[in-house]
Amino acid sequence: MSSRLSEEPELPDSAAARLDAQLAFLLEIDKLKLVVRRNELADASRRENTAEHSWHLVMFALTLAEHGSPRLDVARVVRLCAIHDLVEIDAGDTFFWDEKGYQDKELRERAAAKRLFGMLPPPQAAEFEALWEEFEAAQTPEAVFANAVDRLAPVLLNAHSGGRSWRENGVTAEKIRSKMEIIARASPRLGRVLENLIETAQAKGYLGVAP
């Protein structure tokens, strides 16, 4: 399929070439719907995929932004949320609690970013890759907030679906607390939400126990 129509000279070649590349990219990233994460949906009917998780994060950002820093650029948080997991198309989902998987996660994801964002026209490729880098570095207020909702979302789902992935992988309350301080950094109120979710999950026996 091509959007280049030689009989239409009013369409500059460069715009047509960019559009072809963009459509190929949009078709390629359809594969994110096939990447399955560890946590289940809230109703525990099945595991979540990364594309629907990314949509849910966009909604978290749009809904909860008021609890972040007052000068937060919400539109940028939304971009970070939508784009941050695209690398999983090649690199797969690395389970948050998989220490071995995390050893080569950066290498695998960097190669994926090169290939996937490299499908886009150069200025846009650089722009999207920079958003992914910003999310990974977690330094800007927007990246901190996006990382915070990325951590909070599966906790909310696990706390309602029975926490199967926590129990099966020995994820304890202490492990969650130690790895999720970025939530309180993004928003003290969301930090309290996390603590309440952990306490509720623990009371219900949804969490793993220390070996």
Place this chain on the structure above:
Amino acid sequence: MSSRLSEEPELPDSAAARLDAQLAFLLEIDKLKLVVRRNELADASRRENTAEHSWHLVMFALTLAEHGSPRLDVARVVRLCAIHDLVEIDAGDTFFWDEKGYQDKELRERAAAKRLFGMLPPPQAAEFEALWEEFEAAQTPEAVFANAVDRLAPVLLNAHSGGRSWRENGVTAEKIRSKMEIIARASPRLGRVLENLIETAQAKGYLGVAP
């Protein structure tokens, strides 16, 4: 689960109450992942759900915005794309080519909007409902662009997955052309993309034939 902690007076009650309502909303909209659409993924492995479709639209908007009007507010297009199908949680997905389903679609979706957005704190409830109304009215440049990518996305997937939902439902090239003029209105270039996709699909026998 509650974020209201009576021993922490520095947290104003109203912010805590808003946060509780917002978390309940975010948990409720997890159900959009269970709404199954007619079209299949690009690899034809299964049908698409509305949550992952909504994410894909966000990516269409971020990637293709340059082909719309130069003054397009992309952040607003993204909000429209993320929110526009939430009503399907109650109203279900109405197949684009189901004329009978479209007769009471507005009624069903309006009731769904009242219930779902009504879960949010009042100013946010009104803001989100206004975004949904804006998408449905398809009058602002942002809503026209969001509607255009909402039409274009399943055509792109169908044209690559074999067009099963087109063939099973007698969707012809003429039907597509007559219902999708909003794509060319949003962007003449995207209008040409649609025409190329239709021609390719027709050549491959992916489209329905007139009875």
